[in-house]
Amino acid sequence: MKMKCLIIDDEQLARKLLENFVSKLPNLELVGMCKSPLEAMAVMQEQDVDLLFLDIQMPDLTGIEFLKTMSNSPMVIFTTAYSEYALESYEFNVIDYLLKPFSFERFLKAVQKANAIFGLKQQPKESLTKNIEKIEDDIKPIKEQDYLMIKSDHRIYKTYFKDILYIEGLKEYVSFYTPSQRIISLQSLSKLEDSLPKEQFIRTHRSYIVSLSQIKAIEGNQLEINGKLIPIGKTYKDGLLNSLGLI
Secondary structure (H helix, E strand, O other): OOEEEEEEOOOHHHHHHHHHHHHOOOOEEEEEEEOOHHHHHHHHHHOOOOEEEEOOOOOOOOHHHHHHOOOOOOEEEEEEOOHHHOOHHHHOOEEEEEEOOOOHHHHHHHHHHHHHHHHHOOOOHHHHHHHHHHHHHHOOOOOOOOEEEEEEOOEEEEEEHHHOOEEEEEOOEEEEEOOOOEEEEEOOHHHHHHHOOOOOEEEEEOOEEEEHHHOOEEEOOEEEEOOEEEEOOOOOHHHHHHHOOOO
């Protein structure tokens, strides 16, 4: 039996990426895509839904506020760019917490967790409760480290991944660019690349690593982040487009 799923996200690119990921899994049936929780309420009155792919920061109602309106919510996989809501999500029927941008591999792991719970619901009642409790204990989302400690001169900066726009390599130095500052650190871009979460950052050029969630536009062999045009190297372009779900 397929899990009926509903995508709720106010960003069109995020909805299309999730639609693409869902289409690759035969155990999922997409019953709708909504731009807001209010739109989702109307869909859920007409459709049975087993699993929500739910953004958190949305107009009118946040994803968490939306869940609070339901007495018995479907299973939920949060898809958000904000890690600070992870602990609050525990009180709901949350299977996993995907931090944007995430890969198909990470998406698949979350769906497999949901599928394990869904499969147990088909078991006889006498064994159902015990088995569900065991799996739910095993799959509670883990809050991963979401920052870097960057040494620059005689100071160390705690910098959250979500605040990094892009990183530029300058021979033996790298420059971290955030909305409020530039931090220069003595390290190589290649070694730094290995320490960054691959779901959030990607190498686009021999001299640049960018945050996938900060990309505003792509045109030809350039991308735009915060008004800055960043080159896309030929050897990196397919990897970038694949990470964005565009190929």
